[in-house]
Amino acid sequence: MIVVVGLSHKTSTLELREALAFDKDRLAEALLRMRQDAGANEAMILSTCNRVELYAQAEDGGTERVARFLAGYHGRRVEDLEAAVYRLGGAEAVRHAFRVAASLDSMVLGEPQILGQVKDAYQAAEKSGTLGGSLNALRNRSLAAAKRARSETGIGHNAVSVSYVAVELARKIFGQLRDKNVLLVGTGKMSALAARHLVQNGARAAVVGVRTMDRAHELAAALGGRAVPFASLREELATADIVISGTGAPGVVITREDVEAARARGGRGKRPLFLIDIAVPRDIQASVAEVQGVFLYDLDDLKSVADANLRERRKEAAAAEAIVEREVREFLDWQRSLDVVPLLVDLRKRAEDIRKAEIDKARPRLGPLSAEQEAALEAASSAIVNKLLHAPTVQIKELARNGHSLEQVGFIRKLLGL
Amino acid sequence: MGSHLYLLLTLAFYAVGALHVVVHAFTRRRLLTTWPVTATLAGFAFHTASLSQRWTEAGHFPAVGLRDGTALMAWTIVLVFLATYVRTRVEALGLAVYPAAFGLVLVANFAPAPEIGGAILKSMFLPIHATLAFLGYASLFLAFTMGLLYLFQERDLKSRSPRRFYYLGPSLERCDTLGGASVAVGFGFLTLAIVTGFLWSHASKGRYWTSDAKEWSALTAWVIYVVLLAARLRDGWGGRRAALLGIAGFTAVAFTFLWMTIFAAGAARASVGVP
Numbered sequence: 001m002i003v004v005v006g007l008s009h010k011t012s013t014l015e016l017r018e019a020l021a022f023d024k025d026r027l028a029e030a031l032l033r034m035r036q037d038a039g040a041n042e043a044m045i046l047s048t049c050n051r052v053e054l055y056a057q058a059e060d061g062g063t064e065r066v067a068r069f070l071a072g073y074h075g076r077r078v079e080d081l082e083a084a085v086y087r088l089g090g091a092e093a094v095r096h097a098f099r100v101a102a103s104l105d106s107m108v109l110g111e112p113q114i115l116g117q118v119k120d121a122y123q124a125a126e127k128s129g130t131l132g133g134s135l136n137a138l139r140n141r142s143l144a145a146a147k148r149a150r151s152e153t154g155i156g157h158n159a160v161s162v163s164y165v166a167v168e169l170a171r172k173i174f175g176q177l178r179d180k181n182v183l184l185v186g187t188g189k190m191s192a193l194a195a196r197h198l199v200q201n202g203a204r205a206a207v208v209g210v211r212t213m214d215r216a217h218e219l220a221a222a223l224g225g226r227a228v229p230f231a232s233l234r235e236e237l238a239t240a241d242i243v244i245s246g247t248g249a250p251g252v253v254i255t256r257e258d259v260e261a262a263r264a265r266g267g268r269g270k271r272p273l274f275l276i277d278i279a280v281p282r283d284i285q286a287s288v289a290e291v292q293g294v295f296l297y298d299l300d301d302l303k304s305v306a307d308a309n310l311r312e313r314r315k316e317a318a319a320a321e322a323i324v325e326r327e328v329r330e331f332l333d334w335q336r337s338l339d340v341v342p343l344l345v346d347l348r349k350r351a352e353d354i355r356k357a358e359i360d361k362a363r364p365r366l367g368p369l370s371a372e373q374e375a376a377l378e379a380a381s382s383a384i385v386n387k388l389l390h391a392p393t394v395q396i397k398e399l400a401r402n403g404h405s406l407e408q409v410g411f412i413r414k415l416l417g418l
Numbered sequence: 419m420g421s422h423l424y425l426l427l428t429l430a431f432y433a434v435g436a437l438h439v440v441v442h443a444f445t446r447r448r449l450l451t452t453w454p455v456t457a458t459l460a461g462f463a464f465h466t467a468s469l470s471q472r473w474t475e476a477g478h479f480p481a482v483g484l485r486d487g488t489a490l491m492a493w494t495i496v497l498v499f500l501a502t503y504v505r506t507r508v509e510a511l512g513l514a515v516y517p518a519a520f521g522l523v524l525v526a527n528f529a530p531a532p533e534i535g536g537a538i539l540k541s542m543f544l545p546i547h548a549t550l551a552f553l554g555y556a557s558l559f560l561a562f563t564m565g566l567l568y569l570f571q572e573r574d575l576k577s578r579s580p581r582r583f584y585y586l587g588p589s590l591e592r593c594d595t596l597g598g599a600s601v602a603v604g605f606g607f608l609t610l611a612i613v614t615g616f617l618w619s620h621a622s623k624g625r626y627w628t629s630d631a632k633e634w635s636a637l638t639a640w641v642i643y644v645v646l647l648a649a650r651l652r653d654g655w656g657g658r659r660a661a662l663l664g665i666a667g668f669t670a671v672a673f674t675f676l677w678m679t680i681f682a683a684g685a686a687r688a689s690v691g692v693p
Binding site: 158169171172173174175176259271272289292293295297299304305307308312313 | 446447497547571575576579585588589590591592654656657658682
């Protein structure tokens, strides 16, 4: 049975997740210990900032042992973690694994990182030799389902973080970002992040130093751009396509007159200008938004776009859930059909043995036969066996699919004398 | 099969495409999936068959009168759309093209067949002039669509609240460049259409200019597009003003087309002495 034991952003605080996280460098050792301590046949550990989850293939009672391992590994008592740790087994565990990979259980619905993190976790388990047939099948099917959900629905569409929203808006306005001029006013973390996305898409950056030039030079170097002094802000505005302003200044840094003058001077009055004001208090005069061809977004605007985008994603989530649910069913069917595989193999072998034995017994009494007659004898006896076994084989597989297998497999074995 | 039956099949296929696009626009899903594109291609095949049948039935190029005019207009719009879509993959064009094609073919299906004839329709000028004019109209219709998309999206972006078009349309830049390119192509056809129109008029009536309403509106559209193209090329115009001017130009174009299809049949009737 596949089991999943763990905690996520839904059940625990970041603090607790940090305390129970698994160090990447010691993951291999942890996996081996988990397999041993929890008595699991297979083990995998997914440890990200939003979740710490232990996947295992284990016999009955495996969830409890895995939970004890999770607590024990970090020197905790399992009783203290009751509220945060979920224990899933069988179909529930499988469904959870699929939903996690498809980013349906993520804090930010549809975020793309989780797929890579899940892949890495399976890979680490594979390297440590703790991955077997069951978890490997779970890996293949859940990652395939995740990719399907992502490509066939819009759960991954539309940016939902502020800096990505800024990039997406820039694309919406300019299309290609290649050779667009990005002007950074101030060297804050968020403006640097947004600028990096833009530069990765081919934009050129210039960084305006506000109080000192040191940080501006540093950031400009990191972005492969120029550093310019505050005094030339107005000149730079004339050639900028995208401005990201995030100074800590108490007052307005860019006024409406600045923008109007820049647009008149740049001789580019018709090209759009995208201004992003991520400073609090704001750097850019609000009435700048009224200027023709200028798009001004402050932090609240970016957040509201992010929220709107997230609502779009939630609408898509239902479709993604449906895809995942179908794939989960298929996986569970396949898993159940595995239960009866040994039975079917035994049944076929038994029948084949009987056929061969009976032919061998009768063969001497038939005298010399032509090759054609030999073949006919083989074909006729095989056909009898196949036809007799056809209905039971189909029925047993059907039984397995409907999930009645375990108790009935024993009964069938007894019935057939296997 | 007669042209009318083909046209009915065309209508059915275009209806599938139009319905798909409208539903997907409201649910904000991808506009042009395999289904609507396949339906359009199938519709277009029947449409082509219908037009060629109709040409034989009428004995002249089927571009005159409400029924033939709307059918040919829809066919040209779909043709120009397909050519543009193959190159640019701008799915939002479907938002205007599919309903327009459906609407025009719907009108064509229910409009009475024109009872006109006469030497003027046998002229070699008719197929040449009409083909050029319709290709021009179709291109300018695409430019008009891109202009509207530009304005809607600009409004959304300016107001900082993404709405429907934010999720459906291509970037402003794309709307602008594709709109500009469509205007340039459309203007070329329109110019040639006007020139052949003059020649035809001279050949049939002995006068280049007859002061007809459609001549005035075509000329108005032509002047608007001259201004638009000059402003684009010389002053780097684009964006909002170009979009607005393109929409104004298309209004004149649409008037020319409507005048042609609704009243020109009557005018032609009068000119050849049919009551």
